[in-house]
Each structure stands twice: as structure tokens, then as C-alpha cells.
Amino acid sequence: MILTRSSRLGVLVAVALVAVAPGAGRAQSRSGRLIVTVVDQTGLIIQNAAVSVSRQESPEGSAPPVLVMTGNNGIAIVGGLAEGRYTVRVEFAGFEAAVVRDVRVRGADVRRRITLRIAKIDETMTVGRDRQSSALDPAGSAFSTVLTREQIEALPDDPEELEAALKAMAPPGSTIRVDGFTGGRLPSKSQIRSIRLPRMDMFAAQNHGGMGGMMFIDIMTQPGSGPLRGSVDFNFLDDAFAARNVFADEKPDEQLRRFGFSLFGTIRAEKTSFSINGGGGYQYTSPIILAASPDGEVISGTSVRQPRESFNISGRLDHAISKDHVARVSVDVDTSEGRNLGVGGYNLLASAYTNSTSTAMVRLSENGPLGRRMFTESRLQLRWNDSRSESAVESPTIRVLDAFTTGGAQQRGGQRSFTFEFASDLDYVRGAHSWRTGVLAQGGSYRSDDISNYLGTYTFASLDDYEARRPSSYTRRIGDPNLRYSAWEAAGYVQDDWRVSRSLLLAAGVRYGGQSHVGVGWNLSPRITAAWSPLRNGSVTIRGGYGYFYDWIDSGLYKQTLLFDGERQRELNVRNPSYPDPGEDGLTPPTNKYLWSDELVLPTANRMNLGIERALSQESRVSLTYTRGWGRNLLRGRNLNAPIRGVRPDRALANVVELVGDAESRSDMVGVTYNFVRMTARRLFFMVNYTWSKSTTNTTGAFSLPANGDDLETEWGPSGGDTRHRFGGSFNLAPFKNVSVGLNVRAQSGMPYNITTGRDENGDGVFNDRPEGTPRNAARGGMQVDLGGRVSYAVGFGQPRQGAGGAGGARVVVSVGGGGGGLAPGFGGGAEDKRFRLEFYVSGQNLLNRVNYTGYSFVMTSPFFGQPVAAMQPRKLQVGVRFGF
Numbered sequence: 001m002i003l004t005r006s007s008r009l010g011v012l013v014a015v016a017l018v019a020v021a022p023g024a025g026r027a028q029s030r031s032g033r034l035i036v037t038v039v040d041q042t043g044l045i046i047q048n049a050a051v052s053v054s055r056q057e058s059p060e061g062s063a064p065p066v067l068v069m070t071g072n073n074g075i076a077i078v079g080g081l082a083e084g085r086y087t088v089r090v091e092f093a094g095f096e097a098a099v100v101r102d103v104r105v106r107g108a109d110v111r112r113r114i115t116l117r118i119a120k121i122d123e124t125m126t127v128g129r130d131r132q133s134s135a136l137d138p139a140g141s142a143f144s145t146v147l148t149r150e151q152i153e154a155l156p157d158d159p160e161e162l163e164a165a166l167k168a169m170a171p172p173g174s175t176i177r178v179d180g181f182t183g184g185r186l187p188s189k190s191q192i193r194s195i196r197l198p199r200m201d202m203f204a205a206q207n208h209g210g211m212g213g214m215m216f217i218d219i220m221t222q223p224g225s226g227p228l229r230g231s232v233d234f235n236f237l238d239d240a241f242a243a244r245n246v247f248a249d250e251k252p253d254e255q256l257r258r259f260g261f262s263l264f265g266t267i268r269a270e271k272t273s274f275s276i277n278g279g280g281g282y283q284y285t286s287p288i289i290l291a292a293s294p295d296g297e298v299i300s301g302t303s304v305r306q307p308r309e310s311f312n313i314s315g316r317l318d319h320a321i322s323k324d325h326v327a328r329v330s331v332d333v334d335t336s337e338g339r340n341l342g343v344g345g346y347n348l349l350a351s352a353y354t355n356s357t358s359t360a361m362v363r364l365s366e367n368g369p370l371g372r373r374m375f376t377e378s379r380l381q382l383r384w385n386d387s388r389s390e391s392a393v394e395s396p397t398i399r400v401l402d403a404f405t406t407g408g409a410q411q412r413g414g415q416r417s418f419t420f421e422f423a424s425d426l427d428y429v430r431g432a433h434s435w436r437t438g439v440l441a442q443g444g445s446y447r448s449d450d451i452s453n454y455l456g457t458y459t460f461a462s463l464d465d466y467e468a469r470r471p472s473s474y475t476r477r478i479g480d481p482n483l484r485y486s487a488w489e490a491a492g493y494v495q496d497d498w499r500v501s502r503s504l505l506l507a508a509g510v511r512y513g514g515q516s517h518v519g520v521g522w523n524l525s526p527r528i529t530a531a532w533s534p535l536r537n538g539s540v541t542i543r544g545g546y547g548y549f550y551d552w553i554d555s556g557l558y559k560q561t562l563l564f565d566g567e568r569q570r571e572l573n574v575r576n577p578s579y580p581d582p583g584e585d586g587l588t589p590p591t592n593k594y595l596w597s598d599e600l601v602l603p604t605a606n607r608m609n610l611g612i613e614r615a616l617s618q619e620s621r622v623s624l625t626y627t628r629g630w631g632r633n634l635l636r637g638r639n640l641n642a643p644i645r646g647v648r649p650d651r652a653l654a655n656v657v658e659l660v661g662d663a664e665s666r667s668d669m670v671g672v673t674y675n676f677v678r679m680t681a682r683r684l685f686f687m688v689n690y691t692w693s694k695s696t697t698n699t700t701g702a703f704s705l706p707a708n709g710d711d712l713e714t715e716w717g718p719s720g721g722d723t724r725h726r727f728g729g730s731f732n733l734a735p736f737k738n739v740s741v742g743l744n745v746r747a748q749s750g751m752p753y754n755i756t757t758g759r760d761e762n763g764d765g766v767f768n769d770r771p772e773g774t775p776r777n778a779a780r781g782g783m784q785v786d787l788g789g790r791v792s793y794a795v796g797f798g799q800p801r802q803g804a805g806g807a808g809g810a811r812v813v814v815s816v817g818g819g820g821g822g823l824a825p826g827f828g829g830g831a832e833d834k835r836f837r838l839e840f841y842v843s844g845q846n847l848l849n850r851v852n853y854t855g856y857s858f859v860m861t862s863p864f865f866g867q868p869v870a871a872m873q874p875r876k877l878q879v880g881v882r883f884g885f
Contacts, residue, residue, distance in 0.1 A: 032105035116307035128332025205509025228265035243874035252286030254301035267577035287344030291404035317799035325368030402862030419444030443488025462861035479569035487555035563616025634663035663699035717776030752777035758861030792841035
């Protein structure tokens, strides 16, 4: 067959098309993207989880899996995937690995939501993550300590003691947050899912910070999940289990009876869950009176009880709006009443008063993705509070400095308030950059009619002056105490975390905020940090940063300027009055007046730090941090009507105190922390931390007046909380089956206190005059050491409920996404994996029964001058039982 020229050309074109067809087909094949959201059983996102994606059609070993870590929004994105079927494996320490097969990529975005379930410690977990990259995570283990369930159980059961123990374990100045909110009541241990302690300053722009709140102790509460579960517990303490206080001749009466309960579970699987927690109690203590009588004899005794009754109940509902969006609402009601308050120390029985408080709180939150690259989280807290006080005796107060105080407490009325806190954050991830922006608004309205010192107070410099009926001053508040006012604060921020390389992370941000009643200023707060992980195994992390912070001004200070403006209420101040009647001159004496300066600006602080963290092994880590800070625009009082050669410029007024912000502070701190965790059958946990710090300032607080005129240079001295040495330690072990032992130790060097003459030499009516040449806070108290512990024995019975995930065994609790499982709330390790569980425990504080002095007489005219006058609780033991299902 003979082909024509045109035929030959057609054949050539056809052959060419056939030759290029496979290549053309490949060019037209589409690539897709896999978006994986990782959450725990409660729907909370899990950061820094390892997501491994491998193609199923490829021969084993021919194509290595792609490894990606989830970001702050719990999302991992794997792009450039050819069409086909893939296997996704997700791992995170403390959780069972999840494997999802046959995930089909067809050229478009494919979304998967993968839930991790908490794992038992005795199960093998291998986490294939890029350790060098994960070491740079500011929320990771390199910069924080996450307590285990057993460690939480070893902490004190009393909420106030629990708060003190957590702050002792964390760096100085740390602030407690519960579910992202500050303020409010600390939850009971049965409600706590996880506790995360900071080890390094956090300079992220999303943190408001303030003068001392840049580090947060984050507490996450337990949501409901799984089948219906709950617990009931009872605590008991009696003076029979306590030692005698060093200032008492015999053991004072003391008793505590507290109960608690919890119930939670799933309403609709993978959709809605609930939890209910409550408790209450009755307790009484007997305050120790240590005073001096007019004849010089020491008055001591414990003849009065201080009873307190309390009750609280809270409920929480978690609901998955969609596969990736979760909403939560919780309601908390808390009431308490205390009687015979105010008695103890120098205060005699007539100083007693009653206080009752009630609080209702609603919290709403939501989080979930927006589109392909964004994640949002918002929260709102509404709080109503009512507090009332009433004196047991209505009479003028007689006060002999550091000797005794008698007469009525002069406490009457109270305050009602409504406050709110709203915050919303938006994350946006693109390439090596993780952007976050957000807003914060908080404030409230207040209504008060509380008043104190409405019958007047006589102050005597010494017992000799009291015997001679020669008071140094007479003060009294008169006028209308009814007041309504409001205040608010708002802020916004933006931050970028730039992962420059696998070993280097740079973060920079800026925050801006403003407050009502304060002049609008720049209030810009720049922050910058750098984290470097030089070794591929991620065992060493070096981090440094700088931050400029501003702080809100307490709304109570604004209230004081409204009340004592010279008209609404008058604070009378009579020097050297007659006694027991101030006399005719005392009917309309000059009054103190407090002013809110129009030029007031927010207090500011500069902070910089440098830290290094090293993993010594898979079980132990050590960190070292240095922080330097200096504060500006700190608050103090300026007396605009101070006496000049004994005569005030405006004789119609006494002190005219203006709130100004021209004081300063300086601080240095070095902290060392060591952790050892071995989660075998014995579940060993060991942590110690040591902090050396030095802090000086030239102010004792808002409206405080300098002792010597208006010269701030003479006011430089240690800050009130300047504790040079602090040590904290925690130890947990399960030495035998079903037995858990925990110890917590806290030690610190003495705190500073001021020395005053007891006389009002400058005639301003304020008894803060110091001896000549004596700086402020020149004296120091003694060292304090407190050892607490808990021993528990738990037994289990009944077959585990199907799907409960086990009710016993040890758990790892993580800062994001922990908790859940089948563990009854409030239980640690021990006992078998059973449906029901019964635990008996004994906890104690100050087990060494060491005498820790907490107060000293600092007035030179006092018969107790230079001596300790108060001490911490002696040894006391508490027993309890808890039943869970």
C-alpha cells in the first residue's frame, strides 16, 4: 500500500499522540489535599499530634509516609497527594494510636476528624514525631509541667490549700486560669481533668500579662463522656487529728465535715455529654488570740469558734454542633457563710462579724474550624456576686498598735456586682507561618452600700498612752455609702509564629488595650521570642524573649475616689483628740479626700528572659531560666495637703491623696526545675524546683503615702513579696498494688516586713513613720517549711462496663485533650479495672509539725516588738472515703 503525502502526515501525528498520551495523562491527573482534625474523646483539639499519611497502593517501603504535626488549632494539612487510597495514622503521648484506612483522595480537599482515646500506661505507645520541631512548641513539655492524675490526687483536698500548693510549685507571680478564665472559685479535685504548670515566661501577645500574671497555671475541668459514671466522697477532720498551735496552751477546737458528688456521661454518642458536680460542708476553727492587756499581761486563748458553711453545685453540657465544631455551657452556683470572723491575733472577741457570699456564674465557649485554614475559639463568662457583712458588736473601735484591738468590727452592708469576660481568638495557618489574632473585653457594674469605721476608731501608740487616755488619732467615716458605678477593659492583639526551619522558631506580636476612667494612651505592648532546638533529637531547647506589658487598675480604687470625694462620704481625721469623746472640735473636723488623677496611665512593666531546657533521658528533664524585669508608672498616693511645719495648706481638709503613677520596681529571678517520670506499674513521678529572686520597689501600693514627705528615693526597699529563696517538690509512687503515696514539700526564706516607730511624727495621721536611717521593709521573718502528703488504698469490684475504657489503672493527663476514658472522676491510680471502685485515703499538712511563723510585730512601741505573733497551722490530718462507678 502506497501512502500519499497527506496520509503519511496523518500517521505521524497519530504516532506522536500515542507516544505522548501517557505523559499527557499524567499531566492531567489531579493532586489533592488531606485535612485532618485531631480531637480527644470530649471533642477538644489536640495540638502537636503526629499525623502519618502513606499510600496503600504503593509497594511496602517504596514510598515513605508523610509526617505532619497538628498545629495550635488541632489541624494537620498534607498537600500534593496524588489520587488514590491512603492510610492515616495519628499518635500522641498518653493516647491510643488511631489508624484510618481507605481514605480516598480524588483531587480536592478531603477532610477527616479523628478521635484519640486515652491509653493505659502499661500499654506500649510509640510516637513517631519530629522531636526537634516539637521541642519548639511553647505549649509543649519543654516549657511546662503537666501533672498526672496521681499527682493531682496527692495535692490537698481543700481548695484554698490546693491553690497555695499549686502556686508554690509554679514560678512566683503565676496566675490560675480555669478553662481559660481567670477569677472565680477553684474547682474541686473531682472536677479537675488536667493541670499545667509553667516553667518559663510566656510572652505571647494573646496573654494580657500584667505586672505579675505572665505565667499561667492552667486547669482544665472534666467534661462528660462515655457511659454514665460518677462518684461520692466524704472528708473528715477533727482536732483529735491535729497538733497544738505554738501560741495556744491547748489544742483549739476544730472540725471539718465536707461531702462532694459528681455524675457525668454521654447523652448522645459522639454528640452530646453532660457533667454535674456539687458539694458542701460545715467546718469550724478556733482563732488564737495573742494580745497584751493594759496592765502588760499577755492575753491568749481560743474561746470562740469560727464556723463556716458552704455549698456549691455546677453543671456542664458539651455538644458537637458539627463534626469539627464544639460548644459548651456551664453553670456554677456557690454560697458560703462565716461567723465570728475578724477575731484572732491582736483582735479581741468584740471584733467579730459575719459575712455571707453567693455567686452565680455562666460560662459559654465554642471552637472549630472556619474554612480550610482558620480555626476559631470564643468564650464568654457572666458572673453575679453578692456579699454582705454584719458586726456582732456595735461600738467604737479601740486600737493600741500591736497590743490589742477591741470594740466593734464596724462592718455593715455589702456589694452586688455583675461582671463579664469575653474573648475570641482566630488562628490562620499558611506555610511556615501560624497567625493568631483576637480580642478581649471584660468589665462590670457594681452597686454597694458597705461601710466601715462608721462609729469611729481611737488609735493609741502604746499601752502607756492608753493608760493615760491619750490617743494619737481619731478617725471616722460618715455620709452616704450607697454607690453605683461601672468599669471595663478591652484589648486586641496579633501574633505570628514563624517556623524558620526545623530547629528555629521566631514569634512576634503586639497587643493594644485600654481601660475606662484612664486616659487613652498608646498602650502598645510588643512581644518577641525565639526558640532554638540545636540537636536533631530535640533534647535541648534554648528560648529567649522580651515583652512590654501594661496592667489594669483595680476598679475598687475608682470606687474609693467616688465615695471619699469630700462630699458623698467624709473620712474624719482628728489628731490628738480627747477621749472617750473627741470633743466639740471632733464634730466637724477636717476630712480626708481621695482623687483620681486625670493624667493617670496604666502601670507598665518590661520583662526579658533566657532559658535552656534539656531532656536528660526519656524520663527526666531539667530547665534553667533567668528573668529580669523593671516596672514603671506604678501606683502610689501623693498627699496634696501634707502638713508644713505642722500646718496644712488647706485647713478645711485633712489629707488630700491623689492616685498617681510615678513609682518603679526592679526584679531578677533565676529558676531551676527537674522532672522525673517513670510510668511503669509503680507510676513514679518526681519534680523539684528552686527559685532565687530579688524584687525592690519604692511603693507599697495604691494610695499608700511615703513615710517621709514625698521623697520616693527614701522609699526604695524590698517588695512585700520579696522572698529570696523558694523550693518546691512533689513525689508520687504506687509502692504496692492498689496503694498510692504522694508527698508535696514547700519551703521558702523569710518575707520582709516594715519597722515603724508607732508615732505620727509628720502629723499626716498615718502611722507609717520609720526610725531615721531605716529603709522600708528592712526586717525579715523566719524560714517556712511545709510537708504535705496523701496515702490512698483503692479496691475495685464488678465487671467493667462495655465501652467504659476501664475504670482503673494509671493515666497520663495532658494539657490539651486529656481526661475522659472510663476513669471515675477524682480517682488516681490503684485498684483493678473494675466497674465500681472504693477508695480510702488519709491526707495531711505540715506533717513535720514545724512551727512556721507568718507574722511579726513591727511597731517599736509594742510589747511584742520584734517577736513572732502568728504561725501557720500545725500538723493536721484528714481522712476520707470515695466511691465511684
